[in-house]
Amino acid sequence: MTQTVSPALLDRFASIVGEGHVLRAAADIAPHLVENRGLYHGASPMVLKPGSVAEVSAILKLASETGTAIVPQTGNTGLVGGQTPREGSADILVSLERMTRIRDVDPVGNTMVVDAGCILAEVQKAAEEHGRMFPLSLGSEGSCRIGGNLSTNAGGTAVLAYGNMRQLCLGLEVVLPTGEIWDGLRRLKKDNTGYDLRDLFIGAEGTLGIITGAVLKLFPQPLGHQVAFAGIASVEDALTLFKDASSRCGPALTGFELMPRIGVEFTSRHIPGVRDPLSSPHPWYVLIDISTSDSAETAGRMMTALLEQGYEAGLIKDATVAASEAQQKALWHMRESMSDAQKPEGGSIKHDVSVPVASIPAFMHEAENAIMAALPGARICAFGHMGDGNIHYNISQPVGADKAAFIARWREMNKIVHGLVLQHGGSISAEHGIGQLKRDELASIRPQIEMDLMRRIKRAFDPAGVMNPGKVVAV
Structure with a gap:
């Protein structure tokens, strides 16, 4: 090359x-x-x-x-x-920043065809203008673009109800490394005609070709929406509350986020306009999001019943329910700002992992014990999408520590956290991808046959080896 x-x-x-x-x-x-x-x-x-x-x-x-x-x-x-x-x-x-066309919106078939350079927030806006919703929601939605969302199989805050990008895409248009164009912009939900080429490109991080267009799934706009923020004593209580919420709300439960006390402190300290919405501190918090298809009253009643049940069971110590759309956005802003709020606290070693939902409490306890033994004074800010098992297990440097020396221990901390993730049958990359950061680690943990198959696919699609070399798999 x-x-x-x-x-x-x-x-x-x-x-x-x-x-x-x-x-x-x-x-x-x-x-x-x-x-x-x-x-x-x-x-x-x-x-x-x-x-x-x-x-x-x-x-x-x-x-x-x-x-x-x-x-x-x-x-x-x-x-x-x-x-x-x-x-x-x-x-x-x-x-692809010039390729930003919304090619077509079909509110009857609930599909939208877009260029890969469309900004996610603009796609959301276009869906709303047709009385529909594109549910992918990320902290970076004002700048991230659909091609990147697809190439990393982005997840975000609504995977619990709607799935990640692989579930939100019906068809693709892709330019292959040879310059050939595959037009797979099909709008069908049922199409069993051979290998699913679409799923090869979603999550491939640009190593097999360049996604230039996509058919996205749309959904009806919910007529009822309610958000609550609750203080709880433990991750075990959060898991029990999630189980109760799933049983009571079913598909209306569109978000269930777990946050630690230190994360709330960081955001309140460093993110303008953010404050702790509860009157006293709690070890853990959950943000609960309910969306219904009929009315705001139904969403409100469902949330009230869930919170009352949580109080009676001793799971919820205190809670607040958003009284307006602005307050709903403010509660979500706290959660979405949690990663950025770590930056002013110094170095941060981050992990994007997933474990089976039932394993979250055990994983969190084991990881905390192991990290604190290896790095006394570390400040663990582990938060994320409890409903789908995705935890952003972030570690901020000890107060007063040297940032460079702390960051130099990145691989050491990875080994501890990822080792426990694998023991629980989890994944070292839940929604951020592999890229350069985890390429070598991926090769060390996946079965040889799996890595061989990935390399064969890479060579078949990119015989000249020109597409995003050095990412995902080494050939």
Whole structure:
């Protein structure tokens, strides 16, 4: 594969999109070379911004013919370095930020066809304008883009009710590394005609091709919505409350988030406008979200009954129910800001893991004991989507500790946390992907046959090895 790209070849790539849609100056390229947490800094001689599927096709065809590495990038909000070019490389970045068309909305069939460069919040808005809802919700929804959401199989806060991106997508349009275009923009919920190619590209992190379009599932807008925030004594009580909520609310339970006291303290301290909504502190908190198809009164009655049952059972110590849409958003803002609120506290070693829901209490206790034994004074801020088993097990540095020395222990902390995750039959990546961060670890924990199959798929789709090299699997 080409390690350097000649000026003449760069000009050939630039001519595909037009010089006005090319970044060459180091200062212009710089924001595309670092991922959100600053863990990875790459290099690239050029950023190309195609405006059509045909231009993406021409770029990849030339890349395969010349052995030039290509790194796709949409919103650059990924957290595992999947969208970041390699250090010291000549990887050419292909940004889809110009490809932002809402191609079609079908409120009868509950589908929407979009370009991969559409910002998630704009997709949500377009669905609302047609009386529908696209339920994927992320803290980065104002800047992340659909192509990246699909390439990482993003989850977010509503997986409990609606599933992750794999469940929210019916069809794809993909440009293969050879420049061939696969038009799989099918709107069918039932289509058993051979291998499911769509699912190969979702979650592949741009290693098999570039997603340029998608058919997304839409849902009716809920007519009733209620959010509550409750203080509880333990993770065990949270699990019992979740079981009760699932039984009582069924599909109306659209969110059930677990948060520790330290997370509430961090957000109240560092995020403007956020405050602890309860009058006294509690060891743990849950945010409960209920959405109903008939009325706000039904959602309110359902929430009231659930909270009363929780009080009577001794599971809930205190709670507040949002009295307006603004208060609902404020409670969710606290939860969605929890990761960013750790930044002012110094270094943070993060884990995006999942375990079976019933195993969450045992995992949390075992992980805390192991981390505190290895790193006394560590501040554990473990929170997440309790309803689907996804815990963001984040560790903030001890007060007064040296940040660089703490971050240097990243792999050591990973080994502890991930080891316990695997003991419980969980996953080391719940919704962020593999990228560069977990590539080698993935190879060490998956069965040999599984890794061999992944490599065979990679070689079959990308024989020239030009698509996002160094990510997910090493070939």
